Structure formats: structure tokens, C-alpha cells
Amino acid sequence: xxxxxxxxxxxxxxxxxxxxxxxxxxxxxxxxxxxxxxxxxxxxxxxxxxxxxxxxxxxxxxxxxxxxxxxxxxxxxxxxxxxxxxxxxxxxxxxxxxxxxxxxxxxxxxxxxxxxxxxxxxxxxxxxxxxxxxxxxxxxxxxxxxxxxxxxxxxxxxxxxxxxxxxxxxxxxxxxxxxxxxxxxxxxxxxxxxxxxxxxxxxxxxxxxxxxxxxxxxxxxxxxxxxxxxxxxxxxxxxxxxxxxxxxxxxxxxxxxxxxxxxxxxxxxxxxxxxxxxxxxxxxxxxxxxxxxxxxxxxxxxxxxxxxxxxxxxxxxxxxxxxxxxxxxxxxxxxxxxxxxxxxxx
Amino acid sequence: xxxxxxxxxxxxxxxxxxxxxxxxxxxxxxxxxxxxxxxxxxxxxxxxxxxxxxxxxxxxxxxxxxxxxxxxxxxxxxxxxxxxxxxxxxxxxxxxxxxxxxxxxxxxxxxxxxxxxxxxxxxxxxxxxxxxxxxxxxxxxxxxxxxxxxxxxxxxxxxxxxxxxxxxxxxxxxxxxxxxxxxxxxxxxxxxxxxxxxxxxxxxx
Numbered sequence: 129x130x131x132x133x134x135x136x137x138x139x140x141x142x143x144x145x146x147x148x149x150x151x152x153x154x155x156x157x158x159x160x161x162x163x164x165x166x167x168x169x170x171x172x173x174x175x176x177x178x179x180x181x182x183x184x185x186x187x188x189x190x191x192x193x194x195x196x197x198x199x200x201x202x203x204x205x206x207x208x209x210x211x212x213x214x215x216x217x218x219x220x221x222x223x224x225x226x227x228x229x230x231x232x233x234x235x236x237x238x239x240x241x242x243x244x245x246x247x248x249x250x251x252x253x254x255x256x257x258x259x260x261x262x263x264x265x266x267x268x269x270x271x272x273x274x275x276x277x278x279x280x281x282x283x284x285x286x287x288x289x290x291x292x293x294x295x296x297x298x299x300x301x302x303x304x305x306x307x308x309x310x311x312x313x314x315x316x317x318x319x320x321x322x323x324x325x326x327x328x329x330x331x332x333x334x335x336x337x338x339x340x341x342x343x344x345x346x347x348x349x350x351x352x353x354x355x356x357x358x359x360x361x362x363x364x365x366x367x368x369x370x371x372x373x374x375x376x377x378x379x380x381x382x383x384x385x386x387x388x389x390x391x392x393x394x395x396x397x398x399x400x401x402x403x404x405x406x407x408x409x410x411x412x413x414x415x416x417x418x419x420x421x422x423x424x425x426x427x428x429x430x431x432x433x434x435x436x437x438x439x440x441x442x443x444x445x446x447x448x449x450x451x452x453x454x455x456x457x458x459x460x461x462x463x464x465x466x467x468x469x470x471x472x473x474x
Numbered sequence: 475x476x477x478x479x480x481x482x483x484x485x486x487x488x489x490x491x492x493x494x495x496x497x498x499x500x501x502x503x504x505x506x507x508x509x510x511x512x513x514x515x516x517x518x519x520x521x522x523x524x525x526x527x528x529x530x531x532x533x534x535x536x537x538x539x540x541x542x543x544x545x546x547x548x549x550x551x552x553x554x555x556x557x558x559x560x561x562x563x564x565x566x567x568x569x570x571x572x573x574x575x576x577x578x579x580x581x582x583x584x585x586x587x588x589x590x591x592x593x594x595x596x597x598x599x600x601x602x603x604x605x606x607x608x609x610x611x612x613x614x615x616x617x618x619x620x621x622x623x624x625x626x627x628x629x630x631x632x633x634x635x636x637x638x639x640x641x642x643x644x645x646x647x648x649x650x651x652x653x654x655x656x657x658x659x660x661x662x663x664x665x666x667x668x669x670x671x672x673x674x675x676x677x678x679x
Contacts, residue, residue, distance in 0.1 A: 291482035325497045325621030326535070333494035333621075349484070350491035360487050431615075439613050468558035468567040474578030 136185070136246075143246055147266070148281075149274050155185075160265035161243070163258045164189040165250035190265035197268030197275075201229055203393075204279040210392040212378055216370040217399035219409075223296040228283055234260035237282050280384045292372045293363050300408040301362035305338065305346075307403040308369060314340045319358040322348060328435075330428065336361045492525065495603070496534040500624040501610075502583055503540040506547065507571075509627040511586030514538060517624065518600045519591060528596065537605045537620060538587075539612060542579035545628075546571065556585060580606035635661055 140157050144150045166172065166189065202225055209221045227233065235256035238244055243266075244259040251258070267275050298304055306317050323335040336357035337348035347365025351357030367373065379387060400409050441447065481489075498517055502510055516522055520532035546554060554571040575582045583606055591597035605616060612620075637645075651657070 289479045291479055291484065293484050294479075294482045297483070323621060325619065326495055327618045328615045329495065329497075329535075329619055331490075331494050333491060335491070350487050350494075352490055356487070360483065363483070435615050436613075439615070466560055466562045466565040468560060468565065468569065470569055470573045470577040473556070473558055473567075473569065474574050474581035 139246060143242065147241060148277065149270055152269055156269045157266075158185050158248075159188045160190050160193055160269045161246050161248055161262050162189050163247065163249035163261065164191055165258070166248040169250045190261060190268070193265035193268030194261045195268075197264040197266065197270075198229065200270075200272070200275045201264065201267045201279060201283070204276050204389065205229065205283060206395075207389040207392040208279065208284060208384065210394075210396055211387055211389055212376070213370060213372065214396070216372065216396060217402070218396045219399050220292070220296040220370065221396060224287075224290060224292070227290065227295055228286055229264075231256045231260040233286060234263045234283075237286070238263040241282070276389065277385065280381070284378075284384060285380060287378055292367060297412045298363070298366070298408075299410050299412050301359060301366055302338075303407050304399065304403055304409060305362045305365050305369075307407050308366075309340055309346070311402065316341050318342070319361065321354060321357075328431065338362055338365045493532060497537065497619040497621050498534055498624045499537045499539065499612075499620045499622075501540050501626060501630075502538050503543040504545050504630045505626055505628050507544050507582055507586040508590075510538075510544065510583065511590040513624065513627050514587045514604065515590035515592075515600075518587070518603055519596075533600050533603055535603045535605065535619070536624070537607070537612065537616060538583055539607045539610050541583045541606050542575075542608045544575075544579075544583050551575070579608040 137154065140154055140161075141150075144152060144154075144157060167187070205225050205228060206221055209216075209224055213221060235244075238247075238259040241263075243262050244254040247254050247259055247262045249255075249258040267278055270278060302319070309317050317338060317340055319336055319338050321334060322337050324333065326332045332352055333350060334352070334354050334357040335348060335350045336354060337345045338358075338361050340346050347361050347363075347368050349357060349360035349364045351360050403409055500510070500514065514536050517534050517536050520526050520530065520534060523532050525532055551572040552570055555568045556571065556574060557566070557568050559566045571582055574585070584601075584604070587604060588597060588601055591600055
């Protein structure tokens, strides 16, 4: 290994200050950063001289700390989310929580904190799972207040990259929206087409909106077909109902830390319970998103041939080819049409 | 950060919305060819959009109807000369606008819009998004595409023979004509046709 890791203890000392918890003892840090597989390394097992740095310190792994830390992180993150998204269903908050606390996301944060240089594990390079586990185990070591700071400082900023429509993408948003609006006293919900352009062209565009009681526009969106536009409008309406709009201000840093998050431990309402029993509240799976659509190009060609050509005929570039190519096609002289006349220019 | 989100559903739809081509329709009835050309060229090139840049492919489609009724000022039909040069010997021709308009009612609109697009290579592609129709009849497959209507560049005035009898009666008068007064400009006089010299010996006509 490189000389950078020679002094593992001083690296740990620096890391403790970097993450803002110098009071945690070195042994706790070592335990949190040690993966179970570390003790199966060939050099550690055989106790060779100058083995992996830090091999001589500590003999415990972070298995139980990971579970403890995961719970703590999740608790604080959910409290934070419930404070901001008080109108959103618990399913959405759980989806965001599980996304932010999955291996990929935590491993990214851990690598930026320099954790994957300090992790003690068997494999090299350090896998996403073990570096994410080390981060979780750190939360297991920390006190509750420190975990809150850890969540607010390192995990919450990842929210800016999250698209709430994609992270909790319902399979049938219009049915869910109808159920929610009806429970609020709305009698009639209808999707309407606000604008459209280029219906017969290569780039059709439709703007659809969902209207409640024929008066209130609860959500609108665009799409390349009416079905997609209505679907997206329903998704937008749901986000608006849940108070997730582009101008939503999320608290970060000290502002978030000063919020009494402990009061938000109670879960929000459940969408499944709020909707009527027949409604499909499942999420879109990958297979449903990539369903094969009709052959759009073939349709367009056939439509052009049958509808457009039948009415206006071939285009000028094909019909009057001699006007668009200066050279003679069949070695024929075109001197007779050289002089422009009203019937040749027009 | 290392973790970045891809294109989400709303991103994709909004991108489609931003770069989709609009279909505008404008009525060329009694519109000055130059002014109409400037306006339509602006929309064909997408210059009315905040995202415009010459290399941004954001031009819209424009459907121009009633091209046969396009207007020119004063004696411009006679004095507007379109110059054509095929760059062959004897291949220069200067043709007045009225001759071209007589043969193809859409061609004057095309020429003025094409000139307004500027002298650049982009205009060959932009002009392909122009759809000209001599009268108000537009094929169904084009009409379905249309999504917006452009304001005309000039106000359409009412021709004198389009006023009804009530409107004429209600019109304020300075002079009252006598009973037998002949008002010959109420209706345009039909073309009596060419005088043909009767053949000697021909009975009728």
C-alpha cells in the first residue's frame, strides 16, 4: 500500500475532526470502519509483517453498528422529510428515504468524505456496499444529536438531485388523483386538452390539464401524445397536491438544524388507506416503462403516402427535379427553359 | 456530487415542449407582401422565441392562406420587378410582380418571405416549413396541425360592395341624392369582353 496509509491512527484522528466528532474514541472509529471480511484477508490472517495498515488495532467488525446506524439515519431523514413534505404520503417519504440511504448514494457521500480510504475490508477496490456500510456504522457510533447533523450536512443535500415524480412513480396516477380529489369533495374530474400543434407531423405536441369541477386547473403538462400528456398532468397534479413544486424551499445547514425535527416522528398518512380499495397504487416497474410502442415511422410513412400524397402529390423537389439540379439528368439540353418566364419561375 | 440524476419524466416532456414546432396560420387577405414577409420570416426562423440562436433549430411552421388576395401598395404590382438570372447566356429576366401573381397566386408571398429570411444558407431549410395556399381552403391534414393564429400585419378593410342595405342607410350622409340619381360604383361593372368586328354578311351579333 502507499505510504499515505502508514500512520492509520493519525488518519483516523484527522477524520474524526473532519466529520465533526473528535470526542469519539479511536477504537470506536476503528470498529465502525472495519468490515467483517477484513479479518479474512490473507495478510491479516497470517499476521505478516507490514500487513494492511491498522491490522494490529481492533478485532471487532461493524456488523451490529451497521444495523443500528441504518435505523438512526433513516429515523432522522424521515423526520426531516416529514417536516418539509407534510402533505405527502408516507410511501413517498419511504421511497425517498430508501433511495438516499441505498448503497450507491451513501458510497458516493463516503468517498467524498474520504471514508473509502480508511475502510478496512478484504476486497480492493473497496466495494460500494462496504463503504456505504462504514458510513452507516459511523452513524451507529454517533450520538443522536450528531446523527442529526450527519444527516443534515451530508445526506439531505442530495435531495436537490432527486426528481420526486420519478422516485415515486405511480402506475396509474389519474386514478389515485381522482380518489384523493373525491375525498376532498370534488365531484367531477376530467382531463382536457389545452393546446396542441403538429398532430400529423413528426413532432406532435399536446398540452393537457386536469380540471376539477370544470373550474379549477389542478395540474397540467405536455406530451407527445394525449395519453402521455394526461398521465404527466395527473402526476403534476399529485405533486401539487402534496406541495412539491419547483419553488419549494428545502432547509439546509443551520436552518435545518434549528428545526425541532423530533416532533415529526409520527408517520404521515398512507396513500393505500386513503384511496378506495380498487385503486391501483402500485409503482411503475422497469418492464412497464419500456413497453414496445407502435412503429411510429412506418405509420408516418403510410400516412404520408395515403393522405398527403393523394391530395398534394409529390413534392416540388421530386416533381421538378430539373429545377433543383443544374446538371442534365438524361444528357438532354435544357437551353429551351433557360430564359426565366412567369410560368417557369412560378 | 458523484450521484447525479438522469433525465426524468418531466425533464423529457418539458424538453419536448420547448423544442416542439408550433404551427401558425396567418391570413394574407389584404396584407402587404413586404410586411407579411417580414412577419412570417420571423416566425419561420424562430426569432420570436427567447431561446433563439441562428444555430438553434427552433423555427416554426407557418401556414399562409388566401395568398391570391395579398396586397401591394400603389402601383407596386407593376413596379416591383423580380430579377432572375440562371447564369447561362440569355438567361436573365426581369418579371414584374403582377405577371408572376397572375400565373401562380402563391409565388409573390413565397418570394417576399424568402427574401425576408435573409441571404444565408439556412433559409433553404427554413422555407420548407412554409405552407402556402391560394385561398382559404386548407387540406384537412394541415388544418389538424395548426395550433395558433398570428395577428395580421394590416387591418382588413371592408369593400364598398360588402356593406348591406341597412348599413348603407345608417351611414351618415352629407348629400342626399335625388330619386333618379344613378350610383354606378355600387357594384363593379362586369367585363363587357373584347369587341369583335362582325364578319361582313353576319346577321346577329
